[in-house]
Amino acid sequence: MNVKRRLIMMGVLALPLAGCAALQGQLEKPQVNVTSFNMAPGTTGMAPKFNIGIQIVNPNSMGLSLRGMSYSVEVEGYRIMSGATPDLPKVPGYGTADFVIEASPDLFGSARLLSDLFSAQRDSFSYTFKARLDAGSIMPFINVEETGRFDFAAGGSR
Secondary structure, three states, X not given: OHHHHHXXXXXXXXXHHHXXXXXXXXXXXXXXXXXXXXXXXXXXXXXXXXXXXXXXXXOOOOOEEOOEEEEEEEEOOEEEEEEEEOOOOEEOOOOEEXXXXXXXXXXXXXXXXXXXXXXXXXXXXXXXXXXXXXXXXXXXXXXXXXXXXXXXXXXXXX
């Protein structure tokens, strides 16, 4: 009888874990878009600060309560900015949320990029935006990476 009781208790405890695992498999990864990139007003000192507009698109029926986000921006493989923020809005189900993060440049990464740019003329530059969103227990971490190229010869970006 004691063994039977333990098996039943283990089964009862395993049910919520199985439910969480099934729920995670059904959720789609949100999309993160960079919507703007501007110098922050009132920037003083040697290191300027930038405001980066972010839009999160939630393709799921359940809203996302994001706890925080870390991010980095690379140009031609050089990390030129990084940061983290705990101030994120709730993203409604099948909806979007827009917000602005403030980023400071990485002095050494930016210096290496400038050195590389001065040594070779380029008409285009590759960029990578990486973000790691903390969505809590439903979908612990959401890693997002967006890449593209700025093409100055053609006057646009891809």
